[in-house]
Amino acid sequence: MKLAVLVNEGPYTHQASDTAYLFTRAALEKGHEIFRVFFYHDGVNNGTRLTVPPQDDRNIVKRWTELAEKHKLDLVVCIAAAQRRGILDENEAKRQGKDANNIAPGFRISGLGQLIEAGIQADRLVTFGD
Amino acid sequence: MTDEMMEEGGKIKKFLYINRKAPHGTIYALESLEVVLISAAFEQDVSLAFIDDGVYEIVKGQDTKGAEIKNFSPTYRALEGYDIEKLYVEKESMDARGLTEKDLLVPVKVLTAKEMADLMESQDVVMSF
Numbered sequence: 381m382k383l384a385v386l387v388n389e390g391p392y393t394h395q396a397s398d399t400a401y402l403f404t405r406a407a408l409e410k411g412h413e414i415f416r417v418f419f420y421h422d423g424v425n426n427g428t429r430l431t432v433p434p435q436d437d438r439n440i441v442k443r444w445t446e447l448a449e450k451h452k453l454d455l456v457v458c459i460a461a462a463q464r465r466g467i468l469d470e471n472e473a474k475r476q477g478k479d480a481n482n483i484a485p486g487f488r489i490s491g492l493g494q495l496i497e498a499g500i501q502a503d504r505l506v507t508f509g510d
Numbered sequence: 511m512t513d514e515m516m517e518e519g520g521k522i523k524k525f526l527y528i529n530r531k532a533p534h535g536t537i538y539a540l541e542s543l544e545v546v547l548i549s550a551a552f553e554q555d556v557s558l559a560f561i562d563d564g565v566y567e568i569v570k571g572q573d574t575k576g577a578e579i580k581n582f583s584p585t586y587r588a589l590e591g592y593d594i595e596k597l598y599v600e601k602e603s604m605d606a607r608g609l610t611e612k613d614l615l616v617p618v619k620v621l622t623a624k625e626m627a628d629l630m631e632s633q634d635v636v637m638s639f
Contacts (some may be wrong), residue, residue, distance in 0.1 A: 499554075500520075500523055
């Protein structure tokens with residue numbers, strides 16, 4: 381089955397991101413296709429490379445990056461939600477006159493149209509949030 | 511997907527956006543509305559449902575000045591201009607909050623919880639905010 385995943389909460393405060401990750405990994409292991417993972421609302425905070433969780437805890441951002449590398453996943457962070465919350469890639473940082481960017485490897489920033497497209501193209505869109 | 515139609519070479523699916531949260535206090539309602547507006551550009555079959563505290567999103571006379579937060583409620587009235595005209599409100603949620611259709615900013619169709627479940631069942635893509 382072709383699946384799309386929507387992640388609406390940030391890492392650590394809510395379990396939604398953990399569950400979305402475990403679901404995505406399990407679906408891939410079962411041979412399903414993940415068309416796209418879209419991060420919205422505080423979910424965009426899953427895409428900052430600046431998190432430094434304690435060593436005995438899971439590294440949520442790094443885990444997404446590694447899964448993306450392994451399976452060529454398309455991890456998309458909503459641009460409007462990202463700008464509100466300070467998640468920037470190199471281009472956006474330059475465009476907005478900011479002195480740094482913080483997008484994690486494997487993530488890209490794009491518009492909400494990518495979410496609608498995922499809904500159209502996938503057999504199922506699965507939402508993780510509160 | 512049995513309900514998919516082909517038109518102008520593109521798929522048209524039934525999208526239902528479920529609004530469950532109060533308009534202010536969290537950003538879900540505002541960002542949900544942003545998704546709805548974008549989806550209009552994709553020429554999909556869009557419906558909106560308001561349940562639980564989500565019914566407050568379309569209540570008339572919202573005044574956010576004191577909270578220094580943008581009042582985006584007039585945007586719901588603009589949805590018609592984007593051909594988004596299918597708005598549903600759950601009767602039980604309105605009743606529990608002492609609201610009637612007269613309290614709402616926009617024309618809606620009132621559904622019972624059972625009818626709302628049937629509506630959800632008939633959709634291709636359901637996003638809940």
